[in-house]
Amino acid sequence: MNLHLYFCPGTCSFVxxxxxxxxxxxxxxxxxxxLINLGKGEQLTPEYxxxxxxxxxxxxxxxGSSLTQVIAIVNYLHEQFPNAKIFPSDPxxxxxxxxxxxxxxxxxxxxxxxxxRPERFSDAGSKDAVKMVALETFxxxxxxxxxxxxxxxxxxxxxxxxxxxxYALTFIRxxxxxxxxxxxxxxxxxxxxxxxxxxxxxxxxxxxxxxxxTGR
Numbered sequence: 001m002n003l004h005l006y007f008c009p010g011t012c013s014f015v016x017x018x019x020x021x022x023x024x025x026x027x028x029x030x031x032x033x034x035l036i037n038l039g040k041g042e043q044l045t046p047e048y049x050x051x052x053x054x055x056x057x058x059x060x061x062x063x064g065s066s067l068t069q070v071i072a073i074v075n076y077l078h079e080q081f082p083n084a085k086i087f088p089s090d091p092x093x094x095x096x097x098x099x100x101x102x103x104x105x106x107x108x109x110x111x112x113x114x115x116x117r118p119e120r121f122s123d124a125g126s127k128d129a130v131k132m133v134a135l136e137t138f139x140x141x142x143x144x145x146x147x148x149x150x151x152x153x154x155x156x157x158x159x160x161x162x163x164x165x166x167y168a169l170t171f172i173r174x175x176x177x178x179x180x181x182x183x184x185x186x187x188x189x190x191x192x193x194x195x196x197x198x199x200x201x202x203x204x205x206x207x208x209x210x211x212x213x214t215g216r
Contacts, residue, residue, distance in 0.1 A: 009208035013058035176214030
């Protein structure tokens, strides 16, 4: 099978990037990965829009078929490569993990977009207000994750790594980029440090050239 991921370092495409690394570890299935520089607008080129008309990352091209959206991509990889254990095999545990992932993708991520790109959701006069409200809301979601992780389980959905953990690692990195003190969430940050040492995660962080500690 030919698998080709289009990603931008440190974005939500990190989630399927790590999932592909888990597939590689479990099956020896190689994959290609192409960096799309969002800052330079490479996602808006005609060539890239032939791959994803929405001009976004991630995209996974699997044997010539383009798949978009984090949840769809990681679920496809789980179904195609079950021994990679991207999600739990138990149906109810898998459903809980997908529920958490959907909340992160649809709520936490979209809130942070208003922090980082408030101009997309406001006019010039209200941009700062949109950013301020979104920043406080994003902090409340970080606090929710901190509370989950204060209960002592190994991973955010129990005893197995899932894509929700990889998204959580992404969010604590984004917190630093938004000048939020990552140490405000001590259980969360210690957990993220542990995640960053898991071989599949560590390998992809190195490939993307990203680090856990961001901002000040």
